[in-house]
Amino acid sequence: MPNDKHGSSPQTTNGNPENPYIPMWLLAELTYACPVQCPYCSNPLALSASRKNELSTQEWITVLRQARKLGAVQLGFSGGEPLVRTDLEELITEARSLGFYCNLITSSIGLTSEKIAIFKQAGLGHIQISFQGSNRESNKLFGGTDSFEHKVAMTKEVIRQDLALGLNFVLHRHNLHQVGEFLAMAESVGAEFVELANCQYYGWALHNREHLLPSQEQLVEAERVTNEFRDQHQGKMEVFFVAPDYYDNRPKKCSNGWGTTFITVTPEGDVLPCQSAKVIPDLEFPNVRDYDLKTIWQTSKLFTGFRGTDWMIEPCKSCPEKEIDLGGCRCQAFLLTGNALNADPVCDLSPFHHKVTEATEAAQSAPEVVESKALLFRNTANAKTLSADQ
Amino acid sequence: MTDFDIETTAFKLNPQYQFQWEEAQQCHVLLYPEGLIKMSVSAAEIIQRCQQTATLDGLINELNQAFPDAEGLAEDVREFLQDAQRQAWIVAAND
Numbered sequence: 001m002p003n004d005k006h007g008s009s010p011q012t013t014n015g016n017p018e019n020p021y022i023p024m025w026l027l028a029e030l031t032y033a034c035p036v037q038c039p040y041c042s043n044p045l046a047l048s049a050s051r052k053n054e055l056s057t058q059e060w061i062t063v064l065r066q067a068r069k070l071g072a073v074q075l076g077f078s079g080g081e082p083l084v085r086t087d088l089e090e091l092i093t094e095a096r097s098l099g100f101y102c103n104l105i106t107s108s109i110g111l112t113s114e115k116i117a118i119f120k121q122a123g124l125g126h127i128q129i130s131f132q133g134s135n136r137e138s139n140k141l142f143g144g145t146d147s148f149e150h151k152v153a154m155t156k157e158v159i160r161q162d163l164a165l166g167l168n169f170v171l172h173r174h175n176l177h178q179v180g181e182f183l184a185m186a187e188s189v190g191a192e193f194v195e196l197a198n199c200q201y202y203g204w205a206l207h208n209r210e211h212l213l214p215s216q217e218q219l220v221e222a223e224r225v226t227n228e229f230r231d232q233h234q235g236k237m238e239v240f241f242v243a244p245d246y247y248d249n250r251p252k253k254c255s256n257g258w259g260t261t262f263i264t265v266t267p268e269g270d271v272l273p274c275q276s277a278k279v280i281p282d283l284e285f286p287n288v289r290d291y292d293l294k295t296i297w298q299t300s301k302l303f304t305g306f307r308g309t310d311w312m313i314e315p316c317k318s319c320p321e322k323e324i325d326l327g328g329c330r331c332q333a334f335l336l337t338g339n340a341l342n343a344d345p346v347c348d349l350s351p352f353h354h355k356v357t358e359a360t361e362a363a364q365s366a367p368e369v370v371e372s373k374a375l376l377f378r379n380t381a382n383a384k385t386l387s388a389d390q
Numbered sequence: 391m392t393d394f395d396i397e398t399t400a401f402k403l404n405p406q407y408q409f410q411w412e413e414a415q416q417c418h419v420l421l422y423p424e425g426l427i428k429m430s431v432s433a434a435e436i437i438q439r440c441q442q443t444a445t446l447d448g449l450i451n452e453l454n455q456a457f458p459d460a461e462g463l464a465e466d467v468r469e470f471l472q473d474a475q476r477q478a479w480i481v482a483a484n485d
Binding site for chain 1: 405406408410412413414415419421422423424425426428
């Protein structure tokens with residue numbers, strides 16, 4: 001699963017031999033509308049400029065009820081920017097009353113101290129605020145909005161109102177050197193949980209990869225600074241460092257195992273096993289307007305297609321490690337090899353591993369000054385240009 | 391937040407954690423930001439009683455009455471709560 005840390009969640013099963021897995025996590029992508037234009041966004045390259053087909057409040061409530069019945073417990077309100085929706089309070093209230101633990105994953109643009117209080121009252125458990133840089137200039141350069149001071153103010157406000165807070169800093173070759181500065185900022189405002197997440201290269205990030213992929217030296221240095229900070233602040237702040245998988249020689253499990261733990265529902269109601277699955281052509285994405293989530297989870301071709309190991313071809317099929325990584329990420333396999341059945345080419349046993357090493361070799365040159373013109377920012381105008389090109 | 395003496399200070403479930411029965415998993419769980427802990431039956435008996443303000447002696451008395459045949463209960467409860475405190479599942483009641 002791109003750009004997140006949830007892949008380490010333990011699988012939970014329900015004893016049903018037909019499909020023993022419980023979708024513990026529901027990611028509700030409420031809208032693709034977003035004031036931020038990160039060039040590494042995990043949303044699809046094809047973004048609709050119109051919001052008229054978004055699920056209604058009532059449709060989302062039906063989705064929440066169906067997911068809860070399947071045993072989902074963690075709910076992420078995401079997007080785009082979920083604060084763009086005007087029914088967030090209503091959705092949080094319903095979700096909490098159903099027994100979800102509610103997480104809001106936000107840029108904080110549109111957040112106010114009043115909204116924090118309202119959401120807390122409605123039952124929100126946790127707010128994750130993303131930063132695009134460790135200072136005003138770089139946050140503006142990579143997010144496309146002048147929002148750094150607001151993010152810091154909202155971070156302080158979430159802490160003041162005693163709501164669980166996580167800070168998320170997405171890393172790439174032009175801000176990896178800011179890790180120390182970011183951690184110092186997080187400490188100064190009293191954050192207890194920080195995620196330093198390197199871009200994972202799907203969608204917009206793949207399109208911009210040559211400008212984003214860091215060198216090995218940069219990564220080693222950023223990890224050193226992070227470890228030093230951890231040693232000095234033990235017990236006060238938890239810091240996660242998510243490295244880009246391009247520098248591994250074994251892949252990570254796709255979404256903790258395709259169709260075992262996660263359900264993503266897109267703004268228009270398509271149901272995906274991970275946020276990126278739409279990059280794989282020829283897959284049919286069932287929609288909550290046509291089927292209930294139980295049918296989709298249990299029997300749809302999409303969810304059963306890559307579940308387990310039966311679908312594998314060589315070299316995965318006979319690999320003694322196939323149960324460990326389940327062949328890695330299906331999206332990455334398709335994006336880099338043209339066939340979603342292939343081994344994730346991060347694996348050095350893959351005949352396409354050179355696709356990854358060619359990219360990392362090219363990334364070893366010292367980071368040049370970033371030219372924002374060189375990056376393709378995530379917005380509907382660029383999405384339109386891309387789809388016209390294709 | 392976790393810096394209190396469990397022997398002398400009243401405590402309660404961390405208000406940022408959510409404790410509930412999960413039908414699909416047939417167990418109690420403790421939910422927190424982006425995570426979940428499955429509770430054993432005995433852990434759930436203890437955590438359930440931390441939903442209100444509790445003390446170590448009070449909890450041990452209460453559990454001894456509920457489970458009079460349980461051997462070594464006091465020490466098990468103390469150890470569990472010390473661990474729960476380290477993990478920030480419980481916090482001082484006046485926090």
